[in-house]
Amino acid sequence: MKKSSSAKSKKKRGAPRPVGRKAKGEKFTPDMTVEIAGIRFKNPVLTASGTFGYGQEFAQLMDLNRLGGIVVKGISLQPMEGNPPPRIYETESGMLNAIGLQNVGAKRFLDDKLPFLRDLDTQVIVNVFGYSTEDYVRTIEILNQGEGIAAYELNISCPNTRSGGMFYGSDPKLTHEVTMASKKVARVPLIVKLSPNVTDITVFARAAENGGADALSLVNTFVGMSIDIETGKPRLSHGTGGLSGPAIKPLALRLVYQAVHAVRIPVMGIGGISSAEDALEFLIAGAKAIQIGTANFYDPRASEKVIRDLEAYCKRKRVDLNRLRGTHLGFEAAGLKRE
Numbered sequence: 120m121k122k123s124s125s126a127k128s129k130k131k132r133g134a135p136r137p138v139g140r141k142a143k144g145e146k147f148t149p150d151m152t153v154e155i156a157g158i159r160f161k162n163p164v165l166t167a168s169g170t171f172g173y174g175q176e177f178a179q180l181m182d183l184n185r186l187g188g189i190v191v192k193g194i195s196l197q198p199m200e201g202n203p204p205p206r207i208y209e210t211e212s213g214m215l216n217a218i219g220l221q222n223v224g225a226k227r228f229l230d231d232k233l234p235f236l237r238d239l240d241t242q243v244i245v246n247v248f249g250y251s252t253e254d255y256v257r258t259i260e261i262l263n264q265g266e267g268i269a270a271y272e273l274n275i276s277c278p279n280t281r282s283g284g285m286f287y288g289s290d291p292k293l294t295h296e297v298t299m300a301s302k303k304v305a306r307v308p309l310i311v312k313l314s315p316n317v318t319d320i321t322v323f324a325r326a327a328e329n330g331g332a333d334a335l336s337l338v339n340t341f342v343g344m345s346i347d348i349e350t351g352k353p354r355l356s357h358g359t360g361g362l363s364g365p366a367i368k369p370l371a372l373r374l375v376y377q378a379v380h381a382v383r384i385p386v387m388g389i390g391g392i393s394s395a396e397d398a399l400e401f402l403i404a405g406a407k408a409i410q411i412g413t414a415n416f417y418d419p420r421a422s423e424k425v426i427r428d429l430e431a432y433c434k435r436k437r438v439d440l441n442r443l444r445g446t447h448l449g450f451e452a453a454g455l456k457r458e
């Protein structure tokens with residue numbers, strides 16, 4: 120039957136094979152490190168922006184030094200209070216949020232938050248957003264004065280005021296423009312975080328790459344809404360919100376796969392990851408690292424568990440982590456063309 124021949128070819132072509140450095144039975148310690156844009160991460164597991172505060176909030180709950188990296192809450196030029204409550208609503212297998220990018224602003228971040236973060240033995244990535252290209256540039260110029268930032272991650276899911284509210288992440292020209300302007304001033308590598316609310320992710324992946332991005336991360340949240348049928352009103356004060364969590368994982372995985380094959384720069388996968396199995400799907404699809412978001416809310420130690428279980432998987436398979444990347448099979452058969 121066909122099934123047995125495909126199982127056979129699976130073994131032959133894609134499944135990670137032992138590295139063969141050590142004889143069977145000998146203790147094998149996998150190399151879990153990854154390098155992205157010249158930054159060395161001790162493992163591929165980072166916490167996602169907006170779901171892990173400024174790191175310090177989780178210090179009593181887990182060992183932050185175990186993490187590959189921390190992506191801090193989005194930082195803007197001026198402090199922001201965000202939207203009024205209710206701004207979070209739990210849905211089936213997910214979460215809708217409309218926090219409204221509440222943050223302490225770039226200057227206070229440098230004075231109050233960065234000193235704690237830079238003393239950690241993990242990579243610190245600062246998520247940056249703005250409402251105009253000048254906002255992004257000026258925020259980065261301020262952040263450039265701080266020591267201990269490994270990279271910037273541009274959140275381009277913001278409306279550009281000059282373009283009548285058009286989102287940076289849903290217009291390839293704006294994506295290109297803000298990436299290029301930010302790259303010009305950034306003192307550290309630039310990761311561009313893509314929005315999933317687009318028709319063709321590859322267009323945006325390439326726009327960011329052509330603008331000079333050193334890496335991509337995706338996805339941000341999917342725009343959604345929920346209505347209280349008793350009041351007839353949306354459950355979030357903002358009306359709509361961003362959907363995250365397990366509900367979006369298959370959607371995110373497909374977008375990450377497409378982006379990986381559209382560009383040469385490395386990609387970090389984000390979206391509904393809460394276990395090592397989830398992380399492995401993204402790594403096998405071609406992501407070089409992953410970020411954990413919503414899972415931090417219901418299990419603050421989720422990232423520690425993912426790191427431990429990933430290492431156990433690599434030990435069991437006797438492979439270094441980097442050998443797993445892109446070992447996917449059967450995409451052509453499933454009608455998914457390589458870009």
Ligand SMILES: Cc1cc2nc3c(=O)[nH]c(=O)nc-3n(C[C@H](O)[C@H](O)[C@H](O)COP(=O)(O)O)c2cc1C
Nearest residue numbers: 167168169193216274338339363364390391412413
């Ligand atoms: C409450 C909340 C706040 C967020 N804030 C930010 C943010 O400030 N900047 C950003 O780029 N993404 C932000 N995100 C998006 C996450 O970083 C992540 O991309 C998204 O939630 C998908 O991953 P997940 O399904 O693992 O949560 C936020 C998500 C949530 C749930």
